Amino acid sequence: MAAQQLPGREDEIRALLATVSDPELDEPVTELGFVTAIRVSAEGDVEIGFRLPTYWCAANFAFMMAEDMRAAAFGAAWVRGVRVVLDEHMYAEAVNRGMAEGLSFREAFGAEANDDLAEVRRIFTMKAFQRRQLALIEHLRAAGVDAESILGLDLASLRRMPLDAGGDLLRARYLEKRAIAGAAGLADPAFVDGKGEPIAVDGLAAHLRACRRVAVNGEFNGALCRGLLAARYGEDSCRAAGMSEPAPGGVMDSSREPSFVDFLRAAVHERAAAVPQR
Amino acid sequence: MYKTASGEEIFVIDGHTHMWDAAPDNHKNIHGKQFIDCFYAYHTNLSPAENRWPKDKFENYGPEAMYHDLFVDGYDDMAILQPTYLKDFYTRGFNTTEQNAVMKQRHPDRFILNGAFDPRDGEGGLEALSALAETFKIKGVKLYTAEWKGESKGWKLTDPWAQRYLEHCEKLGIVNIHVHKGPTIIPLNRDAFDVADIDDAATSFPNLNFIVEHCGLPRLDDFCWIATQESNVYGGLAVALPFIHTRPGYFAHVISELLFWIGPDKLLFGSDYGIWTPRWLIDKFMAFELPDEVKRETGVDLTLEAKRKILGLNAARLYGIDVAAQRKKLAASASRVAAE
Known part of the structure; x- marks a missing residue:
């Protein structure tokens, strides 16, 4: 997808994303520095990159924000498709797959989620x-x-x-x-x-x-999240960095490491064989 | 021991410390690296610049540095060792009871060693808990209700097996149940910081003390309500306290709400060492005063007496430490060391 062709449209998407809030912090994802990239193609495809303060941030919140961003971007009449990509998060794969295939939270996480997010x-x-x-x-x-x-x-x-x-x-x-x-x-x-x-x-x-x-x-939580994001990405101010490019090497190579979920499943066998640790 | 400007001595029990090993050769997978990276972000984000450590010290500080940071440079008189196993992320475990026991063996008068249990370990886990109690004479456990195990996405203190474990604790004389209700991973689809199960457990087990670590941050609003209803629910200040440096205004609100709802007799200081070190935390805590407008609104004050309770007397009560006798003991062993 050819990036940076249509700055007017990028601004439009940015404005739409500003209506999406972190559910816990009640602040726009754009202000929090969570949105790292917006790319728009001439054909009307939008790609949104986002990141969170820690690798461990709650998957449910990550999913809600991704869902909300996707829906918000479709608010522009010319948008044909939206890709939302979460970087460096233990559930990046599941969230990104859920977004790509338009799955609900329960569908995306299967057995790991026993309810939807209502x-x-x-x-x-x-x-x-x-x-x-x-x-x-x-x-x-x-x-x-x-x-x-x-x-x-x-x-x-x-x-x-x-x-x-x-x-x-x-x-x-x-x-x-x-x-x-x-x-x-x-x-x-x-x-x-x-x-x-x-x-x-x-x-x-x-x-x-x-x-x-x-x-x-x-x-309190907002302050903590901003600070953790700044510490994680070596930035002084998340707000100033709100629209920066993704961190170098920001996308985890999932081929090298098992996903968290795979790993947990493997751990079932390991644990069954082991003497209880506690 | 902290001495005020007027020469008053304040006995300090650090309610929350770890002897962890997060050296790269102990990482089992990417999650081990990400876990310590996240802790390091807490450390660098909330510590004053002059108290920040290089990453390699943070990953594996070792027993000498721990002793120095807590008792020589720091004001701690005693410290409680809380385990965090994480055997899924770390080959040798992150911070097991056995790893912590090294500190207890080296400095028996300085440390209180706590254990852990997971009710999903069933009958075998009950036996393991008995063994832990017998080997280490533990009086407390640290629990992570949000930890995954196989298909399980965490557990609650109200689960039938958890009730059996708590009964077992009562029999073994393990009376202090520290429950981590703070920054955590899971469960996926619930509010991961939910503190509601504490309420039921505290009612069912009036002889046990429930210390909610991190005060249920970021669910302080719910936690205050629960802690008020139950006389055996306490709040641990680890993670809340470092905000005294970066966000003193928020800290004032948080501590005033805790003082109003829960009171000065039920709050425990904890540095969460090695995330933070006690010296700067206690210097700032002792110097801290509630702003007048906060005092007016809540009608509480953070007096010297309240600080004394939070820094040591409350933990001493929970762990049966006779402060006067313990002071003498520590002074005697200090002069013995000096003489050698």
Whole structure:
């Protein structure tokens, strides 16, 4: 595939990938420095290279991001095919095969996965909802809106509310996730807890602290992941490296080493023969 | 021993240390290399620049360096050795009870040696655990619930076999169950850091102590809730603590939540040596104060008394260490060494 022919189209793909977030960190994969390459051919084929902070990063998250990137890239009308390639990861082979053949997580991992990813997605969408809600409420309070008025808003009024650019972005991000917490019609309350129940004014402080635990946790993980990625690839800043070329030698030669899964299967026999080690 | 500016002595038990061997000739496959590379990334990413090691020391530091880093350069008075077998990645094992036992044999007053079990080893594993308890007189085990074994994608403390192993621990006097709930590999399709099974096990085994290593990071929000419900659930600070250097603001939030929910009597210091070394961690921890706004929001403080408990007194209680007697013993053996 001829690369670098169509910079306009590459930008288009990059913008589409910016809508894909790491489910755990709730930050765009492009910002995190996970996307290493975007190649576009004149025929409409797209190739996306990506990498993760460690060789061991959870396979389910890797698969979700790959799936989401693939779907996002198809958002451009001219796209004919999408290839997503994960580098240097213990499940690179399974993820890449799953992407190439359009498999579900369960199909791609067979016996190694006993369920699909719906529940994991739900849990992490909920965490993203809580973090985004906290950020928006804090913004509104800093802008001088009192707790009673905030909790009295319905979704229609929240949408209409004049906000500065920062607030507008926080609102858009919050609204993207609002549906996870139940009915989200225009007349429904703008701010609800995770079960869709309204939040009482005197319960707001406790509610926000619970959200803050989720947020701090997420930021903590984000810091760790950025640092590990930088340490792994010898870069000072992942953000700056967000769109760099893949690391030299970044693709593991799978012909030299068995895949993790093959290896585990082989280990079954080894273990059956061995005296229990513990 | 750490001495404060005013001369107060603080007894330190390092709750989480390893004597590992990740030298290239011990790598069984690419996973052995990738595993130590990942640890090295944790080390280089979170250590202050002057405390970073060259890769070859990190792969295999050996017993002399360990003793020096913990007890001579570092402030540790004692350290708990936690095994991590990984025989699938390392020919000789990464950090087995036997490898750790070298340190215990050389410095019996300095170390507390822990073992491990895997409930999927069935009856044979129960016998192996008895043998481990008899040989090494262990009072604690380190468990990895997310470890793969054949077709199994990890296990839970609530599994019937795990319950049998925990019963067996109780009989053998192994009362401290350290459970790794932190950065891990698997299971594939679940939230790999899920801490929910701790809750049930802690209720079923009120005579055992469950020390959740890495405080369930990155699931602190869930962990705090569980630990609050159960009086026998503790948090190990390994991995959380190094953030005190790179991200003191996050560390303040994390430690304040832990103090609020779990309290100063149930948190244990751990360096996770050789990933990090105790000297800089403890220097920074002792110098650390919670920002006022965090104190206001959570209503907790990281007092000297709390630091003293976290650094040593809590672990001493769990492992039956009489701190005053142990101090004398260590001082006596130190002067004996000096005289020789």
